[in-house]
Amino acid sequence: xxxxxxxxxxxxxxxxxxxxxxxxxxxxxxxxxxxxxxxxxxxxxxxxxxxxxxxxxxxxxxxxxxxxxxxxxxxxxxxxxxxxxxxxxxxxxxxxxxxxxxxxxxxxxxxxxxxxxxxxxxxxxxxxxxxxxxxxxxxxxxxxxxxxxxxxxxxxxxxxxxxxxxxxxxxxxxxxxxxxxxxxxxxxxxxxxxxxxxxxxxxxxxxxxxxxxxxxxxxxxxxxxxxxxxxxxxxxxxxxxxxxxxxxxxxxxxxxxxxxxxxxxxxxxxxxxxxxxxxxxxxxxxxxxxxxxxxxxxxxxxxxxxxxxxxxxxxxxxxxxxxxxxxxxxxxxxxxxxxxxxxxxxxxxxxxxx
Amino acid sequence: xxxxxxxxxxxxxxxxxxxxxxxxxxxxxxxxxxxxxxxxxxxxxxxxxxxxxxxxxxxxxxxxxxxxxxxxxxxxxxxxxxxxxxxxxxxxxxxxxxxxxxxxxxxxxxxxxxxxxxxxxxxxxxxxxxxxxxxxxxxxxxxxxxxxxxxxxxxxxxxxxxxxxxxxxxxxxxxxxxxxxxxxxxxxxxxxxxxxxxxxxxxxxxxxxxxxxxxxxxxxxxxxxxxxxxxxxxxxxxxxxxxxxxxxxxxxxxxxxxxxxxxxxxxxxxxxxxxxxxxxxxxxxxxxxxxxxxxxxxxxxxxxxxxxxxxxxxxxxxxxxxxxxxx
Numbered sequence: 089x090x091x092x093x094x095x096x097x098x099x100x101x102x103x104x105x106x107x108x109x110x111x112x113x114x115x116x117x118x119x120x121x122x123x124x125x126x127x128x129x130x131x132x133x134x135x136x137x138x139x140x141x142x143x144x145x146x147x148x149x150x151x152x153x154x155x156x157x158x159x160x161x162x163x164x165x166x167x168x169x170x171x172x173x174x175x176x177x178x179x180x181x182x183x184x185x186x187x188x189x190x191x192x193x194x195x196x197x198x199x200x201x202x203x204x205x206x207x208x209x210x211x212x213x214x215x216x217x218x219x220x221x222x223x224x225x226x227x228x229x230x231x232x233x234x235x236x237x238x239x240x241x242x243x244x245x246x247x248x249x250x251x252x253x254x255x256x257x258x259x260x261x262x263x264x265x266x267x268x269x270x271x272x273x274x275x276x277x278x279x280x281x282x283x284x285x286x287x288x289x290x291x292x293x294x295x296x297x298x299x300x301x302x303x304x305x306x307x308x309x310x311x312x313x314x315x316x317x318x319x320x321x322x323x324x325x326x327x328x329x330x331x332x333x334x335x336x337x338x339x340x341x342x343x344x345x346x347x348x349x350x351x352x353x354x355x356x357x358x359x360x361x362x363x364x365x366x367x368x369x370x371x372x373x374x375x376x377x378x379x380x381x382x383x384x385x386x387x388x389x390x391x392x393x394x395x396x397x398x399x400x401x402x403x404x405x406x407x408x409x410x411x412x413x414x415x416x417x418x419x420x421x422x423x424x425x426x427x428x429x430x431x432x433x434x435x436x437x438x439x440x441x442x
Numbered sequence: 443x444x445x446x447x448x449x450x451x452x453x454x455x456x457x458x459x460x461x462x463x464x465x466x467x468x469x470x471x472x473x474x475x476x477x478x479x480x481x482x483x484x485x486x487x488x489x490x491x492x493x494x495x496x497x498x499x500x501x502x503x504x505x506x507x508x509x510x511x512x513x514x515x516x517x518x519x520x521x522x523x524x525x526x527x528x529x530x531x532x533x534x535x536x537x538x539x540x541x542x543x544x545x546x547x548x549x550x551x552x553x554x555x556x557x558x559x560x561x562x563x564x565x566x567x568x569x570x571x572x573x574x575x576x577x578x579x580x581x582x583x584x585x586x587x588x589x590x591x592x593x594x595x596x597x598x599x600x601x602x603x604x605x606x607x608x609x610x611x612x613x614x615x616x617x618x619x620x621x622x623x624x625x626x627x628x629x630x631x632x633x634x635x636x637x638x639x640x641x642x643x644x645x646x647x648x649x650x651x652x653x654x655x656x657x658x659x660x661x662x663x664x665x666x667x668x669x670x671x672x673x674x675x676x677x678x679x680x681x682x683x684x685x686x687x688x689x690x691x692x693x694x695x696x697x698x699x700x701x702x703x704x705x706x707x708x709x710x711x712x713x714x715x716x717x718x719x720x721x722x723x724x725x726x727x728x729x730x731x732x733x734x735x736x737x738x739x740x741x742x743x744x745x746x747x748x749x750x751x752x753x754x755x756x757x758x759x760x761x762x763x764x765x766x767x768x769x
Contacts, residue, residue, distance in 0.1 A: 101613050102620075103588040105605075107596040114634060118565065125591065125640060126660050129630040132589040133646065133658045141622065141655040151623025163610050164677070164685035166470050166530040167463035167552050254446060268462030269455045271447040 095135045100159030102140070104132040171265040176256040217242060461528045465689050469615040470549075473529035475502040477509060477536025477544075483566050484535040484543050490569050490665040491533055494643065497583035498615070500527045509534060511546045512673055517555050525553045531611055541672060547607050551685040557677045559600070559607050561639075561669040572664040578645040579663060580627035585614050587625070587646065592633030600671040601633055608641070628660055634668070642666035 096105040109128060115121040145152040175183070182188075198205045198213035205213035222234045260266050274289055289297075302318075303309040333345040449455040474492050476485075492501045502523070509523075510516030511534060524530065530550040537543055541562065548558040580586075588609060594601045612629045625646055632640040644660040651657040677685070698710035 100616070101588065101609065102585060103590070103609060103613070105590040105595065107590075107593055109591050110593055111634065121634065121640065122642070122662065122666070125630055125632045125642070126644065126662060128591050128632070129589045129628060129644065130658055130660050132591065133587050133628055133660065134655075136587055137648075137658050138655050140620075145622065148621065151621045154620050154622055156618060156620050159616065161606075161609065162686060162688070163606065164549060164551055164556055164682070165687065166467050166550070168684070169687060169689060170463045170465060250446075254444060257446060258444065269448055269458045272444045273447040274444060 095132060097136055097139055098160045099136070099139055099143075099157050101161055102136055103161065104136045106132055171263055173265045173267075174259055174263050176259075177252065467616070469498055470531045470610065471527070471529040472499040472611065473502070473523060473527055473532040474499055475509065475523070475532065475534055476505050477534060478505055478507055479537050480505075480535050481537040481543055483563060484537055484545070486568050487543075487545065487563050487566055487665070487667065488533065488535045493569065494612075494665075495614075500529055510536075511548060511555070511558050512560065512675065520548075521550070521553055521555065524550045533611070544672070545669070547611060549607065549610060551677075551681060556681065556685060557603070557607070557675055559604055559674040560672040561604070562672055564638075564668040564670060566667040567664055569664045572662060574645065574661050574663055578626070578647060578661055580643075580645055581624070583614070584624050584626050585617060585620060586612060586643075587628040588612055588631070589628060590631045590633075594633030594636055594639075595631075598633075598636045600674050601636070601639065603674050603676060604639060604669070604671060605631070627663075630660075637671050639669045639671070640666070641669055 094106065094108060096107065097103070098105075106128065111124075115124060140154065143154045143156075145154045147153075192207060194207060195204045196207040196213040197203075200214075200219075205211060207213060217238055222238075228234065254272075257266065257270060257272060261272055266272070274294065298318075302312065305312060333348060334342060335345055336342050449458060472491075472495050474488050476488065480488075488501070492499050506519070508516065508519040511520065520532065520534075524532065530553070532546075532548050532550070534546040534548070535544065536546070541560070543563040543566075544560060545563055546558060546560045549556040590605055590609075592601075595605045596602070608629075608631055625648070628644045628646050630640075630642050630644060634640050643663055643665065645663045647659040647661060648656040649659060676682075698712075700708045700710075702708045
């Protein structure tokens with residue numbers, strides 16, 4: 089019994105520890121060391137065996153079975169303790185109302201076929217969706233197919249149940265008590281109006297969305313608690329570093345704002361100064377100058393020439409509209425241009441008057 | 443938008459359920475992997491450890507460039523491997539000039555590094571190099587005896603740590619029922635100095651002794667090696683506390699409920715005092731329900747006056763009672 093008090097024995101792990109053993113002199117050769125260790129180990133094993141073989145055992149075909157006590161040496165767990173599943177909405181309701189679950193038989197009596205059938209599932213008893221005739225009721229809406237309606241109602245019920253299930257699972261996921269085989273996968277939001285099925289979301293896209301969501305607070309996500317393993321969101325674009333200056337205000341403050349805008353304007357104007365030319369205007373000016381030059385010489389002949397073809401000019405566009413290509417016209421009929429205008433207008437007016 | 447995703451096949455579902463955290467854990471799987479460079483000795487060590495733990499071990503045969511425990515960022519891929527293979531123990535071998543024949547043994551909690559210990563391997567002797575009666579050779583997956591010899595396991599911090607890690611690594615599955623005929627192996631760990639541990643495996647031979655307890659005899663079957671402790675990292679306290687939490691086996695017992703053979707379930711109910719004439723309380727408790735003792739909607743002065751009056755009476759009552767008691 090002395091040996092047993094000397095050793096610590098953990099039967100659950102079949103472990104024995106001798107914390108008092110000290111080598112008097114460490115053996116020089118390896119063989120001696122091994123020999124000594126084995127001798128000591130035999131003692132320890134014997135001590136475990138003494139405890140182990142004295143435990144009550146039951147005889148089995150393969151040998152005596154012994155019930156081991158739980159291990160006394162505490163070792164860390166492999167994974168966290170599973171969290172309890174939060175009650176579903178129905179469970180909460182049932183508890184509040186005192187509704188208790190009653191066991192139902194798996195098999196039920198089917199009245200139409202007069203046999204016993206499964207209560208639920210394929211070929212079930214008293215299946216409402218599988219009746220050949222539905223009796224008409226006073227409340228029936230004319231023109232509505234009662235069979236289709238039943239099917240539709242069933243579909244709706246299933247959808248509702250799916251929705252409820254998802255909600256309950258979300259609640260469980262919040263606590264971290266999602267069942268091991270269930271995953272909640274993110275899907276892309278359906279684009280309104282399209283019938284295309286939402287595609288699988290890629291990792292990058294998810295990251296983008298997460299980044300947007302993380303910075304969608306008043307502080308730009310600065311004070312939010314970071315989740316473990318969460319990376320800082322990708323921020324595209326610059327932060328505004330310049331503060332707004334007051335437009336109106338006390339001494340000299342508003343002039344600062346003015347200066348700022350002036351500076352920007354100057355920069356813009358100087359940058360685009362070479363583009364300040366208005367082409368249309370320039371061309372017009374050029375034309376007018378040219379015409380004036382020409383008109384100075386053949387003033388007399390213009391009246392006769394215009395009288396020769398007044399009709400044609402009636403249908404022509406007014407001079408202003410054709411301003412995009414006045415140069416060509418002018419070059420073709422250089423004589424008429426300037427002098428014709430007043431005449432033509434006058435003639436057309438006369439024509440209308442007639 | 444969220445979509446419920448469940449495995450398509452029952453097999454995948456079972457696999458996921460196996461990996462889920464359990465209330466009572468029975469054993470840890472071991473991941474065995476190489477570093478960037480390993481020596482021939484270390485290769486042999488790793489393959490021998492794999493043989494010892496064949497039931498519950500995964501061995502990676504390729505080199506792992508990114509894995510370097512004890513270093514910043516060298517543990518992420520290790521954690522990933524642990525997640526992938528569902529292993530929460532790992533044995534990592536590497537060989538460098540600074541640390542030749544280096545073996546890192548570590549544990550994981552929730553697939554994150556829990557603690558690490560680094561040992562150097564010396565005087566390694568392979569399993570094949572031992573000659574013994576092959577009938578004695580231990581069977582795969584049998585529950586071993588583990589012996590720790592030496593005061594170093596009590597005094598020296600590193601060896602204490604090593605003892606815990608080795609126990610976790612070698613103890614095998616935690617079982618409730620044990621077949622006594624199947625006991626066939628012993629691990630011997632001896633602290634030969636404050637830094638060195640001699641580790642070997644022996645086969646167990648049970649001989650008749652005339653009593654219920656047989657006489658034990660050990661035969662060395664290897665592998666045997668010396669482990670020289672190098673670096674080690676203990677878990678931080680919060681993580682340790684979290685990982686060491688114990689599950690209560692039985693649910694909390696209801697108080698005051700007994701089973702009687704004749705009367706069936708018998709309970710004892712304690713009813714709290716009914717504070718009917720206690721004026722100090724705004725609400726008087728009668729059983730479980732509260733009864734208001736103060737009328738609302740009375741003017742404040744009157745209310746206060748009433749309270750004062752009641753208090754006076756209360757004290758008088760008390761004094762009277764005391765007098766009565768005295769009488």
